[in-house]
Amino acid sequence: MIDESLLRTAIEQATLVRRHAYAPYSNFLVGAALVAADGTIYRGCNVENASYGLTQCAERSAVTAATADANRAIVCCVVIADTPEPITPCGACRQVLAEVSMDMVVVCRTLSGQEQRFTMHELLPSGFAPSSLPPS
Numbered sequence: 001m002i003d004e005s006l007l008r009t010a011i012e013q014a015t016l017v018r019r020h021a022y023a024p025y026s027n028f029l030v031g032a033a034l035v036a037a038d039g040t041i042y043r044g045c046n047v048e049n050a051s052y053g054l055t056q057c058a059e060r061s062a063v064t065a066a067t068a069d070a071n072r073a074i075v076c077c078v079v080i081a082d083t084p085e086p087i088t089p090c091g092a093c094r095q096v097l098a099e100v101s102m103d104m105v106v107v108c109r110t111l112s113g114q115e116q117r118f119t120m121h122e123l124l125p126s127g128f129a130p131s132s133l134p135p136s
């Protein structure tokens, strides 16, 4: 269970960092915030590139921030975009979030407050996982 007041803070932070998105090609700004078990919040936004395929999504930017702080004990990921219905993480981001934790809750929100919550098992059932690899 995610602490609802911490979640509210994460939603605020994802909303703020969304404004830092570098999205001159799609003009689609996305903000993400990861909530760690110790209450730390890590933010990320999408960062596009003239070589379009090099675009980094908001969720993966947030995972990079948490990893750089040596904190991958993540319990929740908030994703915010300005859409009529909440967006869910793309396939690549689902794979990267799954590597962090299959137990995190993913909270998808619109700017106007529409919200949908998912488990990682709902977003990436039968995924390829670290446990799928043979022992080294």
Ligand code: THU
Pocket (backbone or CB within 6 Å): 023, 026, 028, 029, 030, 045, 046, 047, 048, 055, 056, 057, 058, 059, 079, 087, 088, 089, 090, 093
């Ligand atoms: N994007 C994200 O940052 N996260 C998502 O969950 C979906 C898509 C970004 C990538 C690209 O910069 C823009 O949104 C349009 O696809």
